[in-house]
Amino acid sequence: MVSISEEEGELGYDPRPELDLWLGTPIPPVCRPLKLTPQRAKIANCVWWNGPAWTVLRNRAYYLWHVMDHGRKTEIRHALGDIPAESWVWALDEASPGLLSRGSYILWSLAFDRISPGDRCSWPDTAHRRDWRPLAGESRERLYFRHRQCRGEKL
Numbered sequence: 001m002v003s004i005s006e007e008e009g010e011l012g013y014d015p016r017p018e019l020d021l022w023l024g025t026p027i028p029p030v031c032r033p034l035k036l037t038p039q040r041a042k043i044a045n046c047v048w049w050n051g052p053a054w055t056v057l058r059n060r061a062y063y064l065w066h067v068m069d070h071g072r073k074t075e076i077r078h079a080l081g082d083i084p085a086e087s088w089v090w091a092l093d094e095a096s097p098g099l100l101s102r103g104s105y106i107l108w109s110l111a112f113d114r115i116s117p118g119d120r121c122s123w124p125d126t127a128h129r130r131d132w133r134p135l136a137g138e139s140r141e142r143l144y145f146r147h148r149q150c151r152g153e154k155l
Contacts, residue, residue, distance in 0.1 A: 012036035013054040022051035028059035032087075039082070043067065043075045064091040068104040069130055088112055097127035104130070 017030040027050060034040060034057045044053035047066040056063045064087065067079045080088075089112050095105055102123045109115040126132055138146075 010035065011057075013057070015054070015058040022055050025050045027051055027055040028062040030058045032060040033058040034060055034063060034083070037082075039078055043071065043079060046075060047071055060087055061091040061094045062099075064088060065095060065100045065104075068108050069101050069128075085112065089114065097123045099128070101128040101130035 011033055013036050015030045015033050020026065020029065036054060036057055040057060040063075041053040044056050044063065044066075047070040048056040048063075050056070056066060060083075064079070064083065067076060068091075071079065088108065092100075092105065092109055092112065092114055102121060102125060105123060106115070106121050109121075110117065115121070124131075
Protein backbone atom coordinates (compact mmCIF):
# COMPACT_ATOMS: atom_id res chain seq x y z
CA MET A 1 0.00 0.00 0.00
CA VAL A 2 1.32 3.42 -0.97
CA SER A 3 1.10 6.09 1.69
CA ILE A 4 -0.63 9.39 0.97
CA SER A 5 2.63 11.35 1.19
CA GLU A 6 4.32 9.05 -1.36
CA GLU A 7 1.27 9.19 -3.63
CA GLU A 8 1.14 12.98 -3.34
CA GLY A 9 4.77 13.25 -4.43
CA GLU A 10 4.18 10.92 -7.36
CA LEU A 11 0.93 12.55 -8.50
CA GLY A 12 1.85 16.15 -7.73
CA TYR A 13 -1.18 16.61 -5.47
CA ASP A 14 -2.92 14.93 -2.55
CA PRO A 15 -5.87 12.97 -4.03
CA ARG A 16 -7.76 13.34 -0.71
CA PRO A 17 -9.82 10.13 -0.97
CA GLU A 18 -11.98 11.16 2.00
CA LEU A 19 -13.53 14.05 0.00
CA ASP A 20 -16.70 13.63 -2.01
CA LEU A 21 -17.57 17.34 -2.19
CA TRP A 22 -15.58 20.43 -3.15
CA LEU A 23 -17.17 23.58 -1.72
CA GLY A 24 -20.54 21.80 -1.75
CA THR A 25 -20.24 20.43 -5.29
CA PRO A 26 -19.90 16.65 -5.81
CA ILE A 27 -16.55 15.49 -7.14
CA PRO A 28 -15.65 12.05 -8.51
CA PRO A 29 -14.20 9.39 -6.21
CA VAL A 30 -10.51 8.50 -6.47
CA CYS A 31 -9.96 5.89 -9.18
CA ARG A 32 -6.75 5.43 -11.18
CA PRO A 33 -5.57 9.04 -10.62
CA LEU A 34 -3.49 10.83 -13.23
CA LYS A 35 -0.31 12.73 -12.50
CA LEU A 36 -0.69 16.51 -12.47
CA THR A 37 1.19 18.08 -15.36
CA PRO A 38 0.85 21.68 -16.55
CA GLN A 39 -0.89 20.60 -19.78
CA ARG A 40 -3.31 18.24 -18.00
CA ALA A 41 -4.13 20.98 -15.50
CA LYS A 42 -4.80 23.39 -18.37
CA ILE A 43 -7.08 20.89 -20.10
CA ALA A 44 -8.85 20.00 -16.84
CA ASN A 45 -9.56 23.68 -16.19
CA CYS A 46 -11.17 23.94 -19.64
CA VAL A 47 -13.38 20.84 -19.41
CA TRP A 48 -14.08 20.65 -15.65
CA TRP A 49 -15.72 23.48 -13.73
CA ASN A 50 -16.61 21.74 -10.43
CA GLY A 51 -13.35 22.50 -8.65
CA PRO A 52 -9.60 22.70 -9.20
CA ALA A 53 -7.90 20.46 -11.75
CA TRP A 54 -6.86 17.80 -9.22
CA THR A 55 -10.51 17.10 -8.34
CA VAL A 56 -11.05 15.54 -11.77
CA LEU A 57 -7.49 14.26 -12.32
CA ARG A 58 -7.95 12.01 -9.31
CA ASN A 59 -10.42 9.97 -11.43
CA ARG A 60 -9.10 8.94 -14.84
CA ALA A 61 -12.50 7.99 -16.28
CA TYR A 62 -14.18 11.28 -15.33
CA TYR A 63 -11.27 13.25 -16.78
CA LEU A 64 -11.48 11.35 -20.07
CA TRP A 65 -15.28 11.59 -20.22
CA HIS A 66 -15.07 15.36 -19.84
CA VAL A 67 -12.36 15.58 -22.50
CA MET A 68 -14.54 13.45 -24.81
CA ASP A 69 -17.61 15.61 -24.18
CA HIS A 70 -16.20 19.12 -23.82
CA GLY A 71 -12.65 19.11 -25.21
CA ARG A 72 -11.65 21.22 -28.15
CA LYS A 73 -9.54 19.87 -30.98
CA THR A 74 -6.18 20.82 -29.42
CA GLU A 75 -7.14 19.46 -26.00
CA ILE A 76 -8.36 16.18 -27.45
CA ARG A 77 -5.25 15.85 -29.61
CA HIS A 78 -2.99 16.34 -26.58
CA ALA A 79 -4.98 13.92 -24.41
CA LEU A 80 -4.89 11.25 -27.15
CA GLY A 81 -1.09 11.49 -27.28
CA ASP A 82 -0.70 11.80 -23.52
CA ILE A 83 -2.93 9.02 -22.18
CA PRO A 84 -2.62 5.44 -23.50
CA ALA A 85 -5.41 3.98 -25.65
CA GLU A 86 -6.08 1.30 -23.02
CA SER A 87 -7.23 4.03 -20.62
CA TRP A 88 -9.62 5.46 -23.23
CA VAL A 89 -11.09 2.02 -23.90
CA TRP A 90 -11.39 1.37 -20.16
CA ALA A 91 -13.16 4.72 -19.69
CA LEU A 92 -15.62 3.82 -22.48
CA ASP A 93 -16.28 0.47 -20.81
CA GLU A 94 -16.90 2.24 -17.47
CA ALA A 95 -19.19 4.88 -19.01
CA SER A 96 -22.92 4.94 -18.47
CA PRO A 97 -25.71 7.14 -19.82
CA GLY A 98 -25.69 10.49 -18.08
CA LEU A 99 -21.97 10.44 -17.31
CA LEU A 100 -20.98 10.54 -20.98
CA SER A 101 -23.20 11.85 -23.76
CA ARG A 102 -24.64 9.41 -26.27
CA GLY A 103 -22.93 11.22 -29.17
CA SER A 104 -19.50 11.13 -27.51
CA TYR A 105 -19.95 7.48 -26.56
CA ILE A 106 -20.76 6.54 -30.16
CA LEU A 107 -17.98 8.69 -31.65
CA TRP A 108 -15.25 7.39 -29.35
CA SER A 109 -16.50 3.80 -29.49
CA LEU A 110 -16.17 4.00 -33.26
CA ALA A 111 -12.72 5.62 -32.98
CA PHE A 112 -11.44 2.81 -30.74
CA ASP A 113 -13.22 0.02 -32.68
CA ARG A 114 -15.57 -0.80 -29.79
CA ILE A 115 -18.56 -0.75 -32.15
CA SER A 116 -19.02 -0.95 -35.92
CA PRO A 117 -20.54 1.88 -37.98
CA GLY A 118 -23.81 -0.04 -38.50
CA ASP A 119 -24.28 -1.04 -34.85
CA ARG A 120 -27.20 0.31 -32.87
CA CYS A 121 -26.49 2.09 -29.57
CA SER A 122 -28.83 1.15 -26.73
CA TRP A 123 -28.19 4.35 -24.73
CA PRO A 124 -31.14 6.71 -24.18
CA ASP A 125 -31.25 9.81 -26.35
CA THR A 126 -31.53 12.35 -23.55
CA ALA A 127 -29.70 11.02 -20.47
CA HIS A 128 -26.89 13.63 -20.64
CA ARG A 129 -27.31 17.38 -20.90
CA ARG A 130 -25.30 17.45 -24.13
CA ASP A 131 -27.84 15.09 -25.68
CA TRP A 132 -30.62 17.68 -25.50
CA ARG A 133 -31.10 19.81 -28.58
CA PRO A 134 -33.69 22.38 -27.53
CA LEU A 135 -34.46 23.80 -30.98
CA ALA A 136 -34.21 20.56 -32.97
CA GLY A 137 -37.99 20.39 -33.55
CA GLU A 138 -38.33 24.00 -34.74
CA SER A 139 -39.30 24.79 -38.31
CA ARG A 140 -36.99 26.91 -40.43
CA GLU A 141 -39.60 29.67 -40.44
CA ARG A 142 -39.72 29.67 -36.62
CA LEU A 143 -35.89 29.78 -36.39
CA TYR A 144 -35.78 32.77 -38.75
CA PHE A 145 -38.50 34.43 -36.68
CA ARG A 146 -36.46 33.89 -33.47
CA HIS A 147 -33.35 35.25 -35.17
CA ARG A 148 -35.08 38.43 -36.33
CA GLN A 149 -36.69 38.85 -32.92
CA CYS A 150 -33.30 38.55 -31.15
CA ARG A 151 -31.77 41.16 -33.46
CA GLY A 152 -34.63 43.54 -32.73
CA GLU A 153 -35.85 43.65 -36.35
CA LYS A 154 -39.44 44.43 -37.22
CA LEU A 155 -41.44 41.24 -37.53
